[in-house]
Amino acid sequence: MTFNILKVYSDQPQLQAQLIEVYKDMPQLLIESPLCRAEIFLQGAHVTSFVPKLSSTLKSDVEHKPVNTKSETYNLDNELLWLSPIAEFRPGKAIRGGIPICWPWFGKHPKNSSLPQHGFARTSDFTVVNIHQDDNLAVHIQLQLTNDPSTQEVWPYPFTLTVNIVLAESLSVSLHTVNNSKKPMPLTQAIHSYFLLDNIDDSKLQGLEGCSFLDQLSDTLDTQMPPITITQEIDRIYHKQNASMQLVTNTHPATKNKILSIHQTNDTGTVVWNPWIKKSKAMSDFPDNGYHTMICVEAANAPEPIKIEADQSYQLNQTITRMD
Numbered sequence: 410m411t412f413n414i415l416k417v418y419s420d421q422p423q424l425q426a427q428l429i430e431v432y433k434d435m436p437q438l439l440i441e442s443p444l445c446r447a448e449i450f451l452q453g454a455h456v457t458s459f460v461p462k463l464s465s466t467l468k469s470d471v472e473h474k475p476v477n478t479k480s481e482t483y484n485l486d487n488e489l490l491w492l493s494p495i496a497e498f499r500p501g502k503a504i505r506g507g508i509p510i511c512w513p514w515f516g517k518h519p520k521n522s523s524l525p526q527h528g529f530a531r532t533s534d535f536t537v538v539n540i541h542q543d544d545n546l547a548v549h550i551q552l553q554l555t556n557d558p559s560t561q562e563v564w565p566y567p568f569t570l571t572v573n574i575v576l577a578e579s580l581s582v583s584l585h586t587v588n589n590s591k592k593p594m595p596l597t598q599a600i601h602s603y604f605l606l607d608n609i610d611d612s613k614l615q616g617l618e619g620c621s622f623l624d625q626l627s628d629t630l631d632t633q634m635p636p637i638t639i640t641q642e643i644d645r646i647y648h649k650q651n652a653s654m655q656l657v658t659n660t661h662p663a664t665k666n667k668i669l670s671i672h673q674t675n676d677t678g679t680v681v682w683n684p685w686i687k688k689s690k691a692m693s694d695f696p697d698n699g700y701h702t703m704i705c706v707e708a709a710n711a712p713e714p715i716k717i718e719a720d721q722s723y724q725l726n727q728t729i730t731r732m733d
């Protein structure tokens with residue numbers, strides 16, 4: 410095993426079923442607290458399920474079920490994240506759905522296209538350095554990745570990447586990077602969240618109106634006028650800092666809206682991605698009709714790199730909250 414738990418929570422009885430399970434050879438943290446239930450793979454510090462305990466009794470007819478569905482005490486219809494029903498859980502393969510982490514580069518490597526898309530963090534094993542519950546019952550999890558000879562070959566910087574995950578009524582994911590080298594470190598990165606929708610035709614993303622964006626499909630710049638609705642493939646990077654958005658699904662007047670607030674800090678861009686029909690079919694771990702119930706809204710520092718000076722750090726955050 411490539412992970413250790415340095416501090417566990419056995420003295421915290423409010424946490425009901427926290428342990429490390431191994432799912433298809435991949436260590437996974439299952440956390441159940443009075444506020445929520447979550448599943449996190451140590452590979453990639455990858456959250457694959459987040460179910461807040463809501464007072465709302467709203468039902469949806471989504472198909473997605475978390476990987477580990479032992480819990481009877483949570484309404485799994487309240488899942489916030491999309492996970493591909495045909496995702497592959499194989500060491501070294503990025504899991505399709507949930508919240509992959511793109512680090513230390515977003516998209517293609519700037520100089521060497523043979524290196525893995527979206528960097529190596531999402532397929533690397535993280536170490537659990539701390540799990541604790543605070544007085545408000547939020548569970549704080551710190552997972553860490555540091556440089557080793559294999560990272561040094563493709564990324565010539567000593568670093569400490571800590572993924573801070575806070576599980577409460579909201580889900581918060583932060584990427585905290587320390588540049589332990591003696592030279593400035595350029596970095597592009599993203600918290601690549603896949604959100605579960607009832608129906609893409611009935612959904613909109615608000616909060617990026619008036620922003621310019623890079624259309625990655627045509628490599629052109631444009632400006633967003635109305636809220637974003639999706640009727641075809643979309644792959645854009647919106648230029649906005651500290652974006653605050655609302656993802657509204659079930660917009661039909663006869664139904665009750667489901668509203669997610671997405672709040673980001675230290676982002677310089679927000680990526681919005683939906684592969685639509687042709688690209689869904691081309692991906693082996695993505696169902697043909699998967700595009701219909703998902704959208705990625707990603708807190709990013711991309712396409713322009715940020716620069717972290719020697720011995721300095723940087724933290725990118727995305728927090729998601731069900732509002733209705």
Ligand SMILES: O=P(O)(O)OC[C@H]1O[C@@H](O)[C@H](O)[C@@H](O)[C@@H]1O
Nearest residue numbers: 526527601625644645680682707
């Ligand atoms: O298939 P991957 O490597 O997980 O990437 C999925 C998508 O991730 C998005 O962030 C990119 O903007 C898209 O261009 C890309 O297709």
